[in-house]
Amino acid sequence: MKYSIVLLIALLPSLALAQPNIVDGKLLYEESCIKCHSDPYLSIGLNEMSNPIELSYMVNVCSEHFQLNWNQQDIEDTTHYLNTEFFRFDK
Numbered sequence: 001m002k003y004s005i006v007l008l009i010a011l012l013p014s015l016a017l018a019q020p021n022i023v024d025g026k027l028l029y030e031e032s033c034i035k036c037h038s039d040p041y042l043s044i045g046l047n048e049m050s051n052p053i054e055l056s057y058m059v060n061v062c063s064e065h066f067q068l069n070w071n072q073q074d075i076e077d078t079t080h081y082l083n084t085e086f087f088r089f090d091k
């Protein structure tokens with residue numbers, strides 16, 4: 001009994017934080033972003049992205065700006081996709 005409670009507590013964080021999904025990120029990008037940012041991703045901003053925080057922030061900004069109604073997961077998925085395929089920032 002004691003053991004299963006310990007196990008449950010150990011597993012909780014991994015259930016709460018879903019891993020970013022690169023396949024979803026690619027789909028979301030193709031659906032909503034590719035028309036402006038191309039494939040491979042083309043930076044059109046004045047300030048270059050230099051870390052994953054900044055990238056995720058700008059993904060958020062663009063999705064808000066175009067009123068896509070993305071949730072946190074959508075933003076993480078797309079950030080993960082762009083980072084893996086294009087930016088390659090260390091986590």
Ligand code: HEC
Pocket residue numbers: 029032033034035036037042043044045046047048049055058059062063066068078
């Ligand atoms: C209608 C055209 C358009 C669409 C659609 C669009 N963007 Fe952008 N995006 C821009 C422009 C213009 C900038 C430059 C803004 C600036 O630097 O102030 C930009 C900037 C960015 C940047 C940071 C700067 C750069 O150029 O690298 C990121 C990251 C980004 N967009 C991601 C996305 C994502 C993700 C989506 C899909 C949700 C998206 N954008 C949809 C036009 C667009």
